[in-house]
Amino acid sequence: MQIAITRGVSAGIAACELTHLERQPIDLPRARAQHRAYEEALARAGCRVESQPALDDLPDSVFVEDVAIVLDEIAIVTRPGADSRRPETAHIAPVLSNYRRVTFIQAPGTLDGGDVLRLGRRIFVGRSGRSDESGIEQLRAVVWPYGYTVTAVPISGCLHLKSAVTEAAAGAVLVNPAWVDAAAFGDVRAIEIDPEEPYAANGLLVGGRLIYPEAFPRTRQRLEAAGIGIEPVDVSELQKAEGAVTCCSLVFSE
Numbered sequence: 662m663q664i665a666i667t668r669g670v671s672a673g674i675a676a677c678e679l680t681h682l683e684r685q686p687i688d689l690p691r692a693r694a695q696h697r698a699y700e701e702a703l704a705r706a707g708c709r710v711e712s713q714p715a716l717d718d719l720p721d722s723v724f725v726e727d728v729a730i731v732l733d734e735i736a737i738v739t740r741p742g743a744d745s746r747r748p749e750t751a752h753i754a755p756v757l758s759n760y761r762r763v764t765f766i767q768a769p770g771t772l773d774g775g776d777v778l779r780l781g782r783r784i785f786v787g788r789s790g791r792s793d794e795s796g797i798e799q800l801r802a803v804v805w806p807y808g809y810t811v812t813a814v815p816i817s818g819c820l821h822l823k824s825a826v827t828e829a830a831a832g833a834v835l836v837n838p839a840w841v842d843a844a845a846f847g848d849v850r851a852i853e854i855d856p857e858e859p860y861a862a863n864g865l866l867v868g869g870r871l872i873y874p875e876a877f878p879r880t881r882q883r884l885e886a887a888g889i890g891i892e893p894v895d896v897s898e899l900q901k902a903e904g905a906v907t908c909c910s911l912v913f914s915e
Contacts, residue, residue: 666711
C-alpha cells in the first residue's frame with residue numbers, strides 16, 4: 662500500500678514565500694477545491710491519503726514535501742532554507758513516526774525536500790537557495806548505511822531541483838534543460854519540456870501514472886507521445902504560490 666501524506670491549504674497562503682514569481686491574488690476556496698481534487702487523484706493512483714489539518718499560521722504548509730524525505734528505511738525531517746517554514750517540521754515529525762524511524766537535519770544545515778530527487782538507490786540534491794552543503798552532507802551521512810548514493814546537482818533559474826526535473830516513468834526523467842543538465846542523472850531517458858512551458862518539468866509518478874498539471878498541454882503531448890499515461894490535475898492556484906504537484910504530498914510505501 663502506498664501512503665500519501667497531505668496537508669490542507671493554509672488560510673494564510675497569500676503570504677507564502679515567493680522567489681521566482683510575482684505575487685498574484687490566490688483564490689482560497691478554489692485552491693482548496695483544487696487540493697481536494699489532487700488528493701482524489703492520489704487515491705485513484707492507489708494511495709491511502711492521510712490528510713493533515715491546515716496550519717493557518719504557516720502559509721506554505723500545504724507543501725509538505727519540503728519538510729521531509731521518506732525512504733523505505735527511514736524518514737528525514739528537513740531544516741527548510743526559508744526561516745518561515747521551519748515551524749512546519751514539528752507538525753510532520755509525529756505523523757511520520759507512525760511509519761518510520763525519524764531523524765533530523767540539524768542547524769546550521771538547510772535542506773528542502775523539493776531539492777531531493779530519488780531514482781532507485783540514487784539520490785540527487787539540488788544546490789539551490791534553499792539547500793546548502795551542510796544539509797546535503799548530513800543527508801549523505803544518514804542514507805549511505807542503507808546503500809544510497811547522494812549527488813549534488815547545480816541548478817539555476819528555479820526554486821528547487823524538482824522544479825527542473827522529476828521522474829516521469831521507470832528509467833525516464835522529465836527535464837527543463839535550461840535549469841539543469843540532464844547528463845547529471847546518468848543513463849536515463851530524458852524527455853525535455855516544451856520551451857514555451859518552463860515550469861512544466863514537475864510531475865508526480867504514482868502507481869504507474871504521472872499526476873500532471875493541466876497548465877502544460879504542449880509538454881503533456883510530448884509525454885503521451887513517449888507512452889506515459891497522464892492523470893491531469895488543475896493546480897493553478899497552488900502554482901501561484903510557487904507550488905507544484907510533487908510538493909503537495911509525501912508518498913511512500915507503508
